[in-house]
Amino acid sequence: MTQVPESTVFDADIHAKATEIIGRYPEARSALLPMLHLVQSVQGYVSQEGISFCAEKLDLTDAEVSAVATFYTMYKRKPCGEHLVSVCTNTLCAAMGGDAIYKKLQDHLGENGTPLGHEETAGTPGETGSITLEHAECLAACDLAPVLQVNYEYFDNQTEQSAVELVDALRKGERPQPTRGASLTDLKSVELQLAGFFPEDEQFATDVDGPSAAEETLRGAKLAQERGWVAPAMRDEETR
Amino acid sequence: MADPITPVLTKRWLSPNSWRLSTYEQLEGYTAVKKALRKPPEQMVALIKDAGLRGRGGAGFPAGVKWSFMPQADKGAAKPHYLVINADEGEPGTCKDIPLMMADPHSLIEGCIIASYAMRAHHCFIYVRGEVLHCIRRLNAAVREAYDAGYLGKDILGSGFDLDIVVHAGAGAYICGEETALLDSLEGRRGQPRLKPPFPAAAGLYAKPTTVNNVETIATVPYIVNGGSDWFREMGTEKSPGPKIFSISGHVEQPGQYEAPLGTTLRELLELAGGMKDGIPLKFWTPGGSSTPMFTADHLDVPLDFEGAAEAGSMLGTTAIMVFNETVSVPWAVMKWTQFYEHESCGKCTPCREGTFWLAQVLERMVAGKGTEEDIDTMLDVCDNILGRSFCALGDGAVSPIESGIKYFRDEFLALCEDNKSKQSEAELVGAKA
Numbered sequence: 001m002t003q004v005p006e007s008t009v010f011d012a013d014i015h016a017k018a019t020e021i022i023g024r025y026p027e028a029r030s031a032l033l034p035m036l037h038l039v040q041s042v043q044g045y046v047s048q049e050g051i052s053f054c055a056e057k058l059d060l061t062d063a064e065v066s067a068v069a070t071f072y073t074m075y076k077r078k079p080c081g082e083h084l085v086s087v088c089t090n091t092l093c094a095a096m097g098g099d100a101i102y103k104k105l106q107d108h109l110g111e112n113g114t115p116l117g118h119e120e121t122a123g124t125p126g127e128t129g130s131i132t133l134e135h136a137e138c139l140a141a142c143d144l145a146p147v148l149q150v151n152y153e154y155f156d157n158q159t160e161q162s163a164v165e166l167v168d169a170l171r172k173g174e175r176p177q178p179t180r181g182a183s184l185t186d187l188k189s190v191e192l193q194l195a196g197f198f199p200e201d202e203q204f205a206t207d208v209d210g211p212s213a214a215e216e217t218l219r220g221a222k223l224a225q226e227r228g229w230v231a232p233a234m235r236d237e238e239t240r
Numbered sequence: 241m242a243d244p245i246t247p248v249l250t251k252r253w254l255s256p257n258s259w260r261l262s263t264y265e266q267l268e269g270y271t272a273v274k275k276a277l278r279k280p281p282e283q284m285v286a287l288i289k290d291a292g293l294r295g296r297g298g299a300g301f302p303a304g305v306k307w308s309f310m311p312q313a314d315k316g317a318a319k320p321h322y323l324v325i326n327a328d329e330g331e332p333g334t335c336k337d338i339p340l341m342m343a344d345p346h347s348l349i350e351g352c353i354i355a356s357y358a359m360r361a362h363h364c365f366i367y368v369r370g371e372v373l374h375c376i377r378r379l380n381a382a383v384r385e386a387y388d389a390g391y392l393g394k395d396i397l398g399s400g401f402d403l404d405i406v407v408h409a410g411a412g413a414y415i416c417g418e419e420t421a422l423l424d425s426l427e428g429r430r431g432q433p434r435l436k437p438p439f440p441a442a443a444g445l446y447a448k449p450t451t452v453n454n455v456e457t458i459a460t461v462p463y464i465v466n467g468g469s470d471w472f473r474e475m476g477t478e479k480s481p482g483p484k485i486f487s488i489s490g491h492v493e494q495p496g497q498y499e500a501p502l503g504t505t506l507r508e509l510l511e512l513a514g515g516m517k518d519g520i521p522l523k524f525w526t527p528g529g530s531s532t533p534m535f536t537a538d539h540l541d542v543p544l545d546f547e548g549a550a551e552a553g554s555m556l557g558t559t560a561i562m563v564f565n566e567t568v569s570v571p572w573a574v575m576k577w578t579q580f581y582e583h584e585s586c587g588k589c590t591p592c593r594e595g596t597f598w599l600a601q602v603l604e605r606m607v608a609g610k611g612t613e614e615d616i617d618t619m620l621d622v623c624d625n626i627l628g629r630s631f632c633a634l635g636d637g638a639v640s641p642i643e644s645g646i647k648y649f650r651d652e653f654l655a656l657c658e659d660n661k662s663k664q665s666e667a668e669l670v671g672a673k674a
């Protein structure tokens with residue numbers, strides 16, 4: 001790696017974290033995806049500076065890093081809101097109300113009769129209560145349809161009304177509890193987690209224990225319990 | 241005959257704090273790994289082969305056979321081996337691996353240790369899609385607990401076997417569920433599939449011998465080690481043994497996760513799930529995600545195992561059962577799915593990149609009431625040029641909803657064109673008057 005002028009955006013702590021990410025892998029380049037999450041945790045998006053930062057750290061060209069950053073939908077190329085609201089509009093969720101929810105939020109968050117577009121932000125990016133809206137592909141929670149996520153935490157079984165109430169609360173600086181997941185923070189904070197940084201502290205322990213078992217998730221297991229249905233017994237001599 | 245629901249993978253899900261090591265250990269957790277580490281690795285491969293465990297990620301390839309493709313040597317000079325877990329669950333309708341990893345992450349970790357030992361891998365990566373933060377959090381916590389308890393790291397349980405696990409978050413790309421695209425992504429590149437051969441067992445991650453397995457497949461391994469292959473075969477069918485998590489979503493009264501023996505039918509599953517929502521009749525459904533050709537009410541008694549689904553003209557896929565009632569338009573649903581494939585096509589090969597792009601436009605036009613009967617033939621022709629001609633299975637998957645939709649509901653596509661035809665003739669009259 002060549003000598004480069006110290007970036008003004010990424011401080012010594014971020015440099016250290018980047019080095020730590022590289023250390024997780026047998027080959028350095030594997031660190032690129034988490035490292036792009038890391039730069040997003042600083043700026044809320046992948047800026048040109050973020051691209052150069054990763055390129056310098058991994059001895060790649062800016063073009064090589066850009067090629068990767070533009071391939072994946074979670075890397076945003078312009079500044080985002082405090083929160084990212086992702087509405088699933090894949091077929092199943094859409095049929096269950098997801099399309100209507102997305103349209104409602106577009107209209108509700110839009111200004112002067114112009115609906116908010118995909119990956120557009122209501123409010124000033126980075127300021128409290130600002131929201132970037134997007135439609136998302138299948139979020140792997142189809143039994144809880146229609147679903148949306150705020151900063152990648154799940155809000156299940158949504159309606160147009162519940163979604164509007166949710167974004168209104170976010171706009172006011174409130175942080176409603178997700179149906180499944182940890183208490184809400186903001187997009188930048190979760191990007192640090194996606195880079196693999198989970199400080200071993202009280203907060204992490206609380207976050208880990210955030211709810212996950214929706215009624216739907218447990219339905220099969222509960223039904224089996226009620227009816228006394230079980231898998232065949234394992235034979236003793238084999239379980240020793 | 242096994243019970244209608246056979247909780248194996250889901251048996252701990254009702255326990256409080258099921259994700260913690262203490263709960264897992266109280267409920268037979270980490271007993272299988274102790275047994276496995278005392279036996280030669282080849283014996284584990286043979287056991288999984290005997291059990292007939294087939295890949296739960298969609299393709300149904302026998303897991304033990306896949307493991308046996310890995311080079312056998314573990315000498316100092318040999319290349320490192322890798323186990324990579326495909327936790328990039330994103331096939332529309334599929335929602336089994338995420339709840340599994342959230343509820344019982346240690347079962348996956350224990351499976352990873354046994355599988356790595358069997359394949360002489362000392363490094364395992366769990367590639368999770370990035371959008372499931374809580375799942376990633378739980379996995380990280382579980383991996384940490386496993387290290388602290390000596391289940392991971394150096395000389396695991398005094399066996400001399402070393403293993404490191406890294407949880408790696410993706411960044412939003414469906415194609416990374418394709419195993420070679422996943423490997424490229426894990427190497428820090430755009431997630432685009434690789435030409436096979438070489439297969440990953442010969443040249444996978446960093447061109448080293450690698451096996452990529454689905455979450456549910458690997459989480460099943462500890463139970464097979466504890467129960468034995470005969471026990472496993474008490475569930476399911478001869479060629480598709482074992483239990484499977486069926487994810488039932490859409491227009492049913494009680495959508496959710498139901499772990500039942502392979503070979504269970506939709507009729508039986510619907511009974512478990514409380515029947516159709518509000519009694520509105522079933523119109524179409526997928527046996528295993530949007531990439532598996534749709535079925536109709538005529539397929540209620542198809543045994544949902546790998547053979548049964550294939551014989552009836554579809555695929556078992558991920559057992560993601562999306563149920564749609566009579567209120568849903570098939571051309572609309574097909575259009576939505578096609579837009580998904582268009583968005584997620586990685587762009588590497590022409591049939592898929594161009595094909596999905598044009599198919600989406602034709603469908604959009606049709607749903608907007610501007611289609612013609614010819615469009616149906618055009619779509620089938622384009623599908624013909626994608627199926628089997630694409631670089632990877634994404635292209636084949638993109639064709640499934642269209643071909644099956646037209647096969648079973650051609651009238652509905654035609655009706656959209658008829659509307660258009662009558663509108664056009666009206667337009668001519670108006671023009672003639674002017």
